[in-house]
Amino acid sequence: MACFIVPATEAVIVTAAALIVKHTGTKRAQTGVNNGVSNASHEKQGFARRLFWLAGMLWGGVALLAFEHLWHGEITPFFPFLTAATEGAAAVSEMLHEMATVGVGMAILVTVVWAVMVAVSYAIEKRPVPQNAAEKA
DSSP states (O other): OOTTHHHHHHHHHHHHHHHHHHHHHHHHHHHTTTTTOOHHHHHHHHHHHHHHHHHHHHHHHHHHHHHHHHHTTOBOSSTTOBGGGGSOHHHHHHHHHHIIIIIHHHHHHHHHHHHHHHHHHHHHHHSOOOHHHHHHO
């Protein structure tokens, strides 16, 4: 019924964090606060880019889930927007249980998949370049 609200909340927080990290990294690069070390700014920009990966994954899942709930008539265009909120205490209890189990589970799963993606991307970036490939380029 409302399982997409939990990943949507995480998506809002991650998007805000990514924008803050990107902004502080850009600001430091422009003002030269890095004391001649541009690697820190590059690392922040890389991490901000990876946070945007997570935000994109979350927003995509939220959009699909919201559409699915809309398709099945569980979301209405008028307040309180969720049909379970108008059906009484039992339906609200069921909705909150679904948010606590399914919604949190989906948010954790997406975050774990993103963490694996980040670990793999860092491992690929840190891998030494073979001499043959460097000469061909």
